[in-house]
Amino acid sequence: MQYDMIMVRYGELSTKGKNRSAFIGRLNGNITKALHEYPGLTIRPKRDRLHIELNGEDSQGVMDRLQQVFGIQNFSPSVKVPKDMTLVHEKVLELMKETAPEGSTFKVATKRSDHTFELDTNGMNLDIGDLLTEERPDLKVQMKHPDVTLRVEVRREAIYLSTTTIQGAGGLPVGSAGKAVLMLSGGIDSPVAGYLALKRGVDIEMVHFFSPPYTSENALAKAKQLTAKLTPYVGSIKFIQVPFTEIQETVKAGVPEGYLMTIQRRFMLRLADMIAHKRHALAIFNGESVGQVASQTLESMVAINDVTTMPIIRPVATMDKNEIIKVAEDIDTYDLSIMPFEDCCTIFAPPRPKTKPNLDKSRYYESKLDIDGLLQRAMDGIEITEIRSSDEFMNAEQDVISELL
Ligand code: ATP
Numbered sequence: 029m030q031y032d033m034i035m036v037r038y039g040e041l042s043t044k045g046k047n048r049s050a051f052i053g054r055l056n057g058n059i060t061k062a063l064h065e066y067p068g069l070t071i072r073p074k075r076d077r078l079h080i081e082l083n084g085e086d087s088q089g090v091m092d093r094l095q096q097v098f099g100i101q102n103f104s105p106s107v108k109v110p111k112d113m114t115l116v117h118e119k120v121l122e123l124m125k126e127t128a129p130e131g132s133t134f135k136v137a138t139k140r141s142d143h144t145f146e147l148d149t150n151g152m153n154l155d156i157g158d159l160l161t162e163e164r165p166d167l168k169v170q171m172k173h174p175d176v177t178l179r180v181e182v183r184r185e186a187i188y189l190s191t192t193t194i195q196g197a198g199g200l201p202v203g204s205a206g207k208a209v210l211m212l213s214g215g216i217d218s219p220v221a222g223y224l225a226l227k228r229g230v231d232i233e234m235v236h237f238f239s240p241p242y243t244s245e246n247a248l249a250k251a252k253q254l255t256a257k258l259t260p261y262v263g264s265i266k267f268i269q270v271p272f273t274e275i276q277e278t279v280k281a282g283v284p285e286g287y288l289m290t291i292q293r294r295f296m297l298r299l300a301d302m303i304a305h306k307r308h309a310l311a312i313f314n315g316e317s318v319g320q321v322a323s324q325t326l327e328s329m330v331a332i333n334d335v336t337t338m339p340i341i342r343p344v345a346t347m348d349k350n351e352i353i354k355v356a357e358d359i360d361t362y363d364l365s366i367m368p369f370e371d372c373c374t375i376f377a378p379p380r381p382k383t384k385p386n387l388d389k390s391r392y393y394e395s396k397l398d399i400d401g402l403l404q405r406a407m408d409g410i411e412i413t414e415i416r417s418s419d420e421f422m423n424a425e426q427d428v429i430s431e432l433l
């Protein structure tokens with residue numbers, strides 16, 4: 029079917045009172061960005077919907093992209109017909125031929141914003157119902173849960189017909205909830221945490237710690253590829269890589285084994301905090317899940333969290349591993365995440381980390397190190413890359429940007 033327009037219905041944002049126009053503006057911007065490969069489109073945000081006029085662009089391609097834009101409840105590809113009932117009849121039959129298989133049940137649902145049109149909603153329902161009874165005797169009218177609902181919308185400029193409604197991604201428009209940094213490892217959990225952050229409208233920048241030569245270029249590339257997997261939801265994501273070797277070597281040499289992990293994590297979090305401030309981010313997201321490993325007990329969180337007052341949001345905190353894996357599969361990060369590249373944390377992981385580290389001891393052991401110098405040198409070694417999409421990433425066309433810190 030050659031569709032003319034896609035009618036997009038807003039998600040949760042319609043309940044946001046006077047912030048509504050800001051939300052619609054943000055969603056409009058995100059949709060425009062997601063559809064930049066289709067220059068022929070006209071995108072018209074309205075109070076209750078957003079209309080995308082296709083102007084001949086490929087409707088399937090456009091809809092595939094729309095499904096990854098947060099803040100959309102659902103959308104319907106529609107056919108635009110001049111306000112002439114003969115033409116409406118022709119298009120109804122054509123549309124039903126393609127979308128209502130033989131023997132389907134159906135109903136007609138008309139909405140009218142142009143009250144001057146010759147037929148009112150009832151009249152329109154009856155007229156089109158009669159037409160279909162006559163021309164498609166195989167179909168059967170059914171008011172409750174029909175196979176096909178033919179929506180007819182009589183507007184000032186034209187009449188729109190649609191039979192298909194596609195679920196959108198839900199959530200809130202990315203950016204409408206502000207910006208945060210995500211601590212991204214190469215594991216399963218943190219990419220899922222990133223996806224969930226984006227879904228709630230939070231724009232994220234990735235912070236990744238790596239420890240050459242203990243970790244390889246492959247491990248770094250994997251973290252970037254995971255980032256690329258999330259770009260369809262936003263357009264592009266900044267990837268901030270932080271050298272962590274000196275800190276890990278120093279901690280390993282100077283801290284009792286039971287506290288290695290806690291103190292490494294305190295350094296990571298301090299750096300994430302410093303980066304967040306420089307990048308004007310308001311919170312830190314990570315992939316911790318309560319009780320999953322030694323560093324993720326509540327006692328550990330107390331000992332690690334101590335170094336920052338910034339909100340730390342853990343989207344997968346209460347999810348079981350299986351539930352996290354399910355999301356990872358849905359967003360296609362799982363296969364990458366399980367690729368066996370060394371991680372900076374596992375390499376320096378003590379065999380028996382304390383599951384209940386003591387806060388005062390953590391502070392005490394750490395106080396013997398040159399904390400400020402270590403942090404400063406790590407910050408000085410930061411490199412930031414803008415990751416736009418998987419394809420681009422695979423072609424290694426990334427811009428390294430240095431203006432940022
Ligand atoms: P993940 O699957 O996300 O790696 P995990 O279950 O392996 O999580 P940990 O290794 O304890 O758990 O890491 C907990 C969280 O700390 C991660 O989800 C991530 O947010 C952060 N983190 C761990 N390693 C790194 C790293 N190298 N760079 C950035 N953040 C990291």
Ligand code: MG
Pocket residue numbers: 213214215216371
């Ligand atoms: Mg990990």
